[in-house]
Amino acid sequence: MAEPDWDRMMQAAQAGDADSYRRLLGEVGAWLRRYYHRRLPPAMVDDAVQDTLLAVHEKRHTYDPARPFGAWLGAIARYKWIDRLRAMKSHPSVELDENLPVPGHEEAVSSAVSLERLLAELKPAQADVIRLVKLQGFSIMEASHRTGQTMSLVKVNIHRGLARLSAMIRSRNDAG
Amino acid sequence: MPDELLPDDLLIDRLAADLKPVRPRTNGRDGLLVGALCILELALFLLTGAMRPDMPVAMHHPSFWWKLTSLGLIAAVSGTASVVSFHPAGSPRRGIRWVLAIVLACLAVGWGLDSGRAGWAALDARLDWRHGVQCLVKMLLLALPAVAGLAVLMRRGAPTDRSGTAWSVGIAAAAWGAFVFVFACPSDDPLYIAFWYMLACLSVAVVSRLLLPVLARW
Numbered sequence: 001m002a003e004p005d006w007d008r009m010m011q012a013a014q015a016g017d018a019d020s021y022r023r024l025l026g027e028v029g030a031w032l033r034r035y036y037h038r039r040l041p042p043a044m045v046d047d048a049v050q051d052t053l054l055a056v057h058e059k060r061h062t063y064d065p066a067r068p069f070g071a072w073l074g075a076i077a078r079y080k081w082i083d084r085l086r087a088m089k090s091h092p093s094v095e096l097d098e099n100l101p102v103p104g105h106e107e108a109v110s111s112a113v114s115l116e117r118l119l120a121e122l123k124p125a126q127a128d129v130i131r132l133v134k135l136q137g138f139s140i141m142e143a144s145h146r147t148g149q150t151m152s153l154v155k156v157n158i159h160r161g162l163a164r165l166s167a168m169i170r171s172r173n174d175a176g
Numbered sequence: 177m178p179d180e181l182l183p184d185d186l187l188i189d190r191l192a193a194d195l196k197p198v199r200p201r202t203n204g205r206d207g208l209l210v211g212a213l214c215i216l217e218l219a220l221f222l223l224t225g226a227m228r229p230d231m232p233v234a235m236h237h238p239s240f241w242w243k244l245t246s247l248g249l250i251a252a253v254s255g256t257a258s259v260v261s262f263h264p265a266g267s268p269r270r271g272i273r274w275v276l277a278i279v280l281a282c283l284a285v286g287w288g289l290d291s292g293r294a295g296w297a298a299l300d301a302r303l304d305w306r307h308g309v310q311c312l313v314k315m316l317l318l319a320l321p322a323v324a325g326l327a328v329l330m331r332r333g334a335p336t337d338r339s340g341t342a343w344s345v346g347i348a349a350a351a352w353g354a355f356v357f358v359f360a361c362p363s364d365d366p367l368y369i370a371f372w373y374m375l376a377c378l379s380v381a382v383v384s385r386l387l388l389p390v391l392a393r394w
Contacts, residue, residue: 016197025188050187055394057191059334061198062263075264079336170337 006069014060028073029053035077039115041135044084052080082166088134118165126161129154134162203266206259206329213325214251218356221318226360239289239364243373246282247358250275250377251351258326258344262333268344269337275347283370290366302365308372311361315376319353323384330392338389346384350377 006024013021029049036048055076063072115135119127125147132143133154144151234240257271326345335341354373363369 013195014198014200016195018192018195021195022188022192025191026185029184029188049184053184053187053191055334057194059264059394062201062334064202064263065200066202067263067265071265072263075336076334079264 006073007065010060010063010069011065014063014065025053025056028056031073032077036081039081040084041115048080048084051083052077055080078169082169085162085166085169088162118168121168122161122164123157125149125153126157126164129157130161133158201262201333203259203263206262206333207256210255210259210322210325210329214322214352217318217321217352218359221356222359228360228362230362231359234364237364239286239366239369240358242282242285242289242366243361243364243369244355244358246278246285247351247355247373249278250282251348251355253278254344254348254351255322255326258341258348259329261335261337261341261344262330264334264336266335267337268335268340272340272344272347275344286366286370299367302367303371304363304368307363308368311357311363311372312376312379314360315350315353315357315373316380317353318356319349319376319380322349322352323380327384327388327391330388333392334394335392338392339385341392342385342388343381345388346381347377349384350380353380 006027009020009024013024032049032052033045036045040048056073059076063069119130122130128147129143129149132138132146133140138146140151140154143149143154147154149157228234253271254275257268257275260266260271261268323345326349330341330345354376361369
């Protein structure tokens with residue numbers, strides 16, 4: 001996934017070369033944007049990209065020059081992805097993005113496809129309520145009416161479904 | 177998480193302006209630091225005269241070597257798994273599975289060593305509650321330096337499986353604390369050792385699992 005130069009640029013950055021670092025972060029930022037567009041609702045992408053860039057900065061000393069930069073970056077991106085999924089549990093819903101169809105339409109579609117693929121691995125009752133509440137912005141009560149589940153069950157299924165998603169992601173060595 | 181979203185370019189400019197040279201972390205250096213801390217603790221412990229007075233006799237008991245090698249092996253494997261998992265791409269899970277297999281194997285060997293003893297009738301006397309609690313407290317205290325050292329390295333590193341790493345750190349530190357205590361522990365009864373040592377190790381591991389993921393959040 002990584003450009004061959006990334007290893008070299010990161011080594012230069014660890015030595016204090018700000019120009020290499022700026023160039024590297026620019027390329028990494030673009031890569032992260034593509035990465036999260038395939039894995040998160042569009043409204044969460046900007047935050048995830050910047051959070052990961054900050055993590056890359058804070059933890060740059062943990063990059064071992066003897067090992068590939070791509071694996072290091074991929075592991076951090078995945079960790080922050082799981083963080084976002086966990087955060088979805090504590091927020092009522094993801095804000096609906098009014099500009100969804102405008103410039104990022106293609107990426108939004110691919111995001112939906114990837115999320116859909118992940119959701120398909122959950123129990124239907126869990127996937128249904130996550131789609132309704134977390135992705136489409138319905139309230140717990142509305143989701144309860146639509147699915148026939150009690151409100152408590154909707155909450156339980158969201159919680160368990162998101163936990164299951166996190167576990168599925170962690171168990172896969174998905175760096176790309 | 178950024179409090180307020182900036183354009184990516186502005187954030188990148190700020191991060192680049194804040195750049196300072198760093199010394200890359202390596203598993204080898206972290207391993208050496210932990211190893212040095214543990215050896216220092218053992219040396220200080222022995223220098224205080226805490227070693228059991230009948231050590232020459234104890235060294236003839238298979239159960240002495242059983243507890244020493246078992247705990248040393250568990251500490252080494254879980255310590256290695258911990259240090260490996262401080263790198264974002266490293267996982268502690270395989271190491272933890274190995275540790276569980278080693279614990280089961282060690283318990284099986286202990287069971288074999290115990291088969292020649294009087295049996296379960298004298299359970300209360302063999303577990304010796306009063307001394308057992310004292311041993312438990314000493315093992316907990318002896319685990320503290322390793323917990324602290326590994327926790328600092330965990331916080332400085334970038335573990336991406338914080339709960340797994342916390343388990344691994346807790347098991348490693350607990351096993352090391354128990355390893356050091358072997359040199360002072362007057363009991364060579366496999367039942368006593370299996371019960372009290374496992375209780376001490378479990379206690380440290382559970383507390384680590386509860387605290388370290390919070391302390392090492394990033």
